[in-house]
Amino acid sequence: MKKDCLVCTGCHKEYPLDKIFPRCDNCQEPLEIKISLSQRFNKNRKISSESILEHYAAFYPFPWIDNQLSLQEGFTPLVKVDKLARLLEIDNLYLKNETVNPTWSFKDRGTYVGVQHALSSGCNYIGTLSSGNMAASVAAYGARAGLKTIILVSANMPLEKLNPILIYQPILIRVQGDYGQMYYESLKIGQEQGIYFLNSDVPFRVEGSKSIAFEICEQLDYSVPDYVLIPTSSGGNARGILKGFLEFFEGGLIKKLPKIVCIQLAGCAPIYEAWIRNKDRITPIQEPQAIDNAIANPFPPSGNELLRKLRKYEGLITTVTDNEALQGQLMLAQEGIFAQPAAAVSVIALQKLKKEGIISKKSYCVALVTGAGIKYTGILERHKFNVSTGTLPELNKIIRTRLKELPLY
Amino acid sequence: MKKDCLVCTGCHKEYPLDKIFPRCDNCQEPLEIKISLSQRFNKNRKISSESILEHYAAFYPFPWIDNQLSLQEGFTPLVKVDKLARLLEIDNLYLKNETVNPTWSFKDRGTYVGVQHALSSGCNYIGTLSSGNMAASVAAYGARAGLKTIILVSANMPLEKLNPILIYQPILIRVQGDYGQMYYESLKIGQEQGIYFLNSDVPFRVEGSKSIAFEICEQLDYSVPDYVLIPTSSGGNARGILKGFLEFFEGGLIKKLPKIVCIQLAGCAPIYEAWIRNKDRITPIQEPQAIDNAIANPFPPSGNELLRKLRKYEGLITTVTDNEALQGQLMLAQEGIFAQPAAAVSVIALQKLKKEGIISKKSYCVALVTGAGIKYTGILERHKFNVSTGTLPELNKIIRTRLKELPLY
Numbered sequence: 001m002k003k004d005c006l007v008c009t010g011c012h013k014e015y016p017l018d019k020i021f022p023r024c025d026n027c028q029e030p031l032e033i034k035i036s037l038s039q040r041f042n043k044n045r046k047i048s049s050e051s052i053l054e055h056y057a058a059f060y061p062f063p064w065i066d067n068q069l070s071l072q073e074g075f076t077p078l079v080k081v082d083k084l085a086r087l088l089e090i091d092n093l094y095l096k097n098e099t100v101n102p103t104w105s106f107k108d109r110g111t112y113v114g115v116q117h118a119l120s121s122g123c124n125y126i127g128t129l130s131s132g133n134m135a136a137s138v139a140a141y142g143a144r145a146g147l148k149t150i151i152l153v154s155a156n157m158p159l160e161k162l163n164p165i166l167i168y169q170p171i172l173i174r175v176q177g178d179y180g181q182m183y184y185e186s187l188k189i190g191q192e193q194g195i196y197f198l199n200s201d202v203p204f205r206v207e208g209s210k211s212i213a214f215e216i217c218e219q220l221d222y223s224v225p226d227y228v229l230i231p232t233s234s235g236g237n238a239r240g241i242l243k244g245f246l247e248f249f250e251g252g253l254i255k256k257l258p259k260i261v262c263i264q265l266a267g268c269a270p271i272y273e274a275w276i277r278n279k280d281r282i283t284p285i286q287e288p289q290a291i292d293n294a295i296a297n298p299f300p301p302s303g304n305e306l307l308r309k310l311r312k313y314e315g316l317i318t319t320v321t322d323n324e325a326l327q328g329q330l331m332l333a334q335e336g337i338f339a340q341p342a343a344a345v346s347v348i349a350l351q352k353l354k355k356e357g358i359i360s361k362k363s364y365c366v367a368l369v370t371g372a373g374i375k376y377t378g379i380l381e382r383h384k385f386n387v388s389t390g391t392l393p394e395l396n397k398i399i400r401t402r403l404k405e406l407p408l409y
Numbered sequence: 410m411k412k413d414c415l416v417c418t419g420c421h422k423e424y425p426l427d428k429i430f431p432r433c434d435n436c437q438e439p440l441e442i443k444i445s446l447s448q449r450f451n452k453n454r455k456i457s458s459e460s461i462l463e464h465y466a467a468f469y470p471f472p473w474i475d476n477q478l479s480l481q482e483g484f485t486p487l488v489k490v491d492k493l494a495r496l497l498e499i500d501n502l503y504l505k506n507e508t509v510n511p512t513w514s515f516k517d518r519g520t521y522v523g524v525q526h527a528l529s530s531g532c533n534y535i536g537t538l539s540s541g542n543m544a545a546s547v548a549a550y551g552a553r554a555g556l557k558t559i560i561l562v563s564a565n566m567p568l569e570k571l572n573p574i575l576i577y578q579p580i581l582i583r584v585q586g587d588y589g590q591m592y593y594e595s596l597k598i599g600q601e602q603g604i605y606f607l608n609s610d611v612p613f614r615v616e617g618s619k620s621i622a623f624e625i626c627e628q629l630d631y632s633v634p635d636y637v638l639i640p641t642s643s644g645g646n647a648r649g650i651l652k653g654f655l656e657f658f659e660g661g662l663i664k665k666l667p668k669i670v671c672i673q674l675a676g677c678a679p680i681y682e683a684w685i686r687n688k689d690r691i692t693p694i695q696e697p698q699a700i701d702n703a704i705a706n707p708f709p710p711s712g713n714e715l716l717r718k719l720r721k722y723e724g725l726i727t728t729v730t731d732n733e734a735l736q737g738q739l740m741l742a743q744e745g746i747f748a749q750p751a752a753a754v755s756v757i758a759l760q761k762l763k764k765e766g767i768i769s770k771k772s773y774c775v776a777l778v779t780g781a782g783i784k785y786t787g788i789l790e791r792h793k794f795n796v797s798t799g800t801l802p803e804l805n806k807i808i809r810t811r812l813k814e815l816p817l818y
Contacts, residue, residue: 079481193809
């Protein structure tokens with residue numbers, strides 16, 4: 001028997017490594033792998049425990065940084081997705097997977113920076129106004145920092161969506177009234193009661209988002225993608241990502257800027273509406289109709305600024321429908337990434353822009369996957385999934401039949 | 410005005426960095442941070458894009474490794490939790506946060522290794538029998554690898570829990586019958602139809618788990634914790650983690666072994682029951698009563714082997730109740746980590762063993778947080794959370810009242 005082998009944990013009988021049946025043929029106990037350590041392991045090539053603020057310290061010159069608070073937000077995978085690239089007929093496609101952040105969305109980057117600014121400003125309380133991802137993120141980091149945390153949500157938000165925020169035990173208030181007005185009211189109350197409201201447009205939250213751009217550059221070895229596709233709601237994340245590319249460009253680390261492509265849902269696209277009408281200012285959407293609140297801010301606080309920046313740096317903005325977002329969710333899942341519908345719009349936008357000839361086949365594209373699908377499982381009922389049911393004696397036949405089904409792509 | 414400042418994105422008016430109100434006092438547009446790049450950024454100190462199989466290649470001498478499949482599973486944060494440590498009266502406490510894996514549980518490590526072994530063995534199909542986390546993980550990696558994937562679940566699993574598995578579009582079958590028998594039936598059908606069933610005890614899945622031990626050592630700079638606390642269901646993960654420490658020990662990378670502490674839920678604790686009765690073999694639990702299926706395998710395939718290993722290496726095993734698991738969930742959330750109840754048992758066990766004098770105050774402890782709480786939001790209704798509701802004009806007063814509430818800890 002060669003050195004590397006399978007060995008029974010019970011009777012120690014040995015088997016070759018290519019045995020598939022996982023138990024011992026002799027005593028039925030589980031097997032384990034016995035390996036001979038031939039290569040030397042390099043102890044010095046250590047995995048990093050830095051926070052984004054440490055790693056990119058040159059671009060975060062803030063004296064008040066406390067890395068003890070970090071939950072190791074950021075440093076998310078840039079996943080090459082060749083199967084999806086073939087489907088969309090794009091030569092090079094990567095997904096920046098923000099669903100593996102500590103509260104499973106990109107919001108943690110900005111919250112991490114913002115909470116520290118709040119602490120440095122002597123605030124004992126933090127807060128946010130949010131429809132989901134930002135609420136969970138602020139509640140989590142507020143708890144970790146030992147700060148009392150005020151979370152304001154719209155009164156029509158279903159109670160079941162509140163529990164994953166309440167688990168961090170913030171002070172959660174469901175507010176009856178106009179969402180746009182709520183934003184200004186939160187700032188007023190914040191000033192009066194000393195609460196730092198970490199909303200989407202807070203400059204230090206936008207600073208957190210710029211690390212997404214830094215990481216993309218670094219993960220692509222300082223080559224720059226042609227297009228970066230960003231699901232866009234309040235506009236703060238797109239602002240931050242563009243700012244990150246600009247700072248790396250000004251710092252001489254990259255040689256060009258990517259084109260930023262913002263994507264909104266057709267049922268709530270205030271920035272897109274202003275863009276196509278050549279307006280300078282956002283008009284609030286009166287009755288937003290969107291499958292996922294995370295991408296449905298009817299009056300985005302960074303909307304005007306994002307319009308200015310998209311025009312200045314020749315960005316693009318487009319929309320996709322609710323059903324297309326669901327389709328995008330299925331496409332991403334075929335690469336093993338389960339995105340919320342809000343986060344799945346970027347691949348659909350890419351598909352459309354490719355078909356329209358705006359993005360060419362040979363482009364290098366990075367699509368941002370902003371948040372996890374596991375957060376919004378109610379939506380999944382809109383997919384028509386096929387489930388079989390049967391008894392143990394029927395199982396063999398059911399499997400045989402279903403294996404003959406045609407593949408997806 | 411000093412160089413680093415806030416600047417209005419609209420009218421370019423400048424403000425000091427400690428301004429908290431996030432909009433321009435002049436034109437109400439959002440502010441952004443203007444920084445002068447003084448420090449040089451070191452391009453060579455790059456964040457890693459290695460997979461666990463690349464980074465620990467010395468311990469994974471398999472010729473068939475294909476890192477293209479990686480979703481960058483593993484390399485999860487080891488978070489120092491001083492607030493929780495004070496509460497539990499333990500000097501040094503870390504949480505190994507497996508909730509930020511690609512499908513939000515530790516299962517992805519073993520699935521990643523196992524799928525590659527399946528591919529190398531020429532299997533066109535993979536499968537698993539699971540009550541949740543493993544099903545999602547195998548479905549995700551199966552999709553990414555382009556393999557047809559068979560997921561078997563118990564017929565009493567609610568449909569709403571199936572959608573987060575079905576999103577990856579596996580062949581999902583709800584099976585009526587005994588869960589323990591289902592396991593053996595799956596292996597039989599697998600042999601007959603050429604399906605590689607990646608169940609919990611597959612040796613290559615166990616290999617994936619050993620990277621958890623490697624990472625803990627590396628993240629603690631090759632000092633070794635006194636105790637590693639592991640929520641235990643089928644026993645495969647605990648086997649893998651212990652194997653990892655043993656291999657680092659044999660390879661001369663660490664000087665001692667930690668004590669492994671396995672934790673089961675009181676309502677389904679077959680390994681614990683055999684342990685306290687000094688038995689060599691597991692007896693199946695007839696009517697498991699547990700809050701979270703992820704830690705409730707009534708007949709754990711690696712149970713006998715885990716008993717052998719815990720005895721040989723002087724490990725411990727204990728139980729906690731469902732209500733205690735929910736309490737653990739609240740404790741972890743105060744450090745910003747939202748764990749599923751199955752994953753929250755380790756801190757409760759630590760608290761108990763500390764009170765019983767078995768674990769001393771000066772110990773170095775690592776508690777494993779195996780999977781994300783966001784997966785099981787139905788359970789959260791058992792927490793009694795306080796939610797306020799009010800109109801915009803009432804908001805100021807509601808916040809003022811609730812801020813007077815006493816803190817949690």
